[in-house]
Amino acid sequence: MGKLVPKLYDLIMAPIEKKRFKRVRSELLSYADGHVLEIGSGTGVNFPLYQNVKSVTAVEPDETMKNRSMEKITHSKVPIEVQLAYAENLPFDDHQFDSVVVTLALCTIQDVNQALSEMRRVVTPGGQVMFFEHVKLNDSTVGKLQDLLTPVWKKVAGGCHLNRDSLTLIKEAGFEVTDVDHMYKGLFLVIKAKNP
Template sequence: MSKLVPKFYDLIMAPIEKNRFKRVRSGLLSHATGHVLEIGSGTGVNFPLYQNAQSVTAIEPDETMKERSMEKVFNSKVPIEVRLAYAENLPFVENQFDCIVVTLALCTIQDVNHALSEARRVVKPGGQVMFFEHVRLNHSIVGKVQDVLTPFWKKVAGGCHLNRNSLTLIKEAGFEVVEVERMYKGLFLVIKAKNF
């Protein structure tokens, strides 16, 4: 990942996080209970928002992002441990977690199918898996623009795929999708699913 992304991520995202995404994240994370695994924790923007979790284990593949998240660990209401790890190779035993949270991170994972398979492996049967992601729009013009921009965007935005169809990938991974909330004309989805 470019060193500029971790350095300026919070600053660039601050207006949209404060005015729009914080409410979405807070609502989603209020349902995260038990021992939670957060995949792709970035700069720790979710950490202060956990209210009902027993504990959170967060993984982040970028060392600079992990370092930037540590201040937010200390401001959290629940115990949080942050580890350097990749979603495609989770360093945990099977059925270890009650809940998995992924927010605006699925788009950056290189082998998303393998990562979702790993998530299924480490979450308990019946465990909840929750996502907040942007997706490719099913629109003839906008969807094609996302396709065209993605190669460039991946280089400047930490590997982010603008055109990933996350909902389909989650279903294909074998998760049972329980609820989908479409936001901002369908560009962002809140997806609640469970492992079975």
């Protein structure tokens, strides 16, 4: 990912996190229960927001991001462990977690289909999987612009795909989508699903 994105991420995201995303994250995380796996934990923005869960195991593939997240663990009310790992190859046993949380990270995963398959493997049958993601808009003009910008954006924004159709990918992976909230004219989705 390089060193610039991890260093600037919290600073760049602070205004929108404070005004908008913190509320969205808090509400989404209130549905998590039991032993939670967080995919792509980044700088640990979610860590202080976990409430009624037994524990959180977070995976983050970027060492600089992982290191920056450690301070936020001290502000958490629940036990949190962070491991360096890729979502495409999770180092966990089958059905080990009760909930999986992915917030603004699905867009950066290279092999998203493999990652979703791994999430299904490690979450319990009936377990919850929750996403907060930006997605490609159906609007043809904006969607085409997202397609056009994505190759450059991936290089400057840690591999982020502006044009990923996350909802379709989640459904195709075999998750049972139970709720979808459209935010900011559909640019962001909050998706709740279950592992059938």
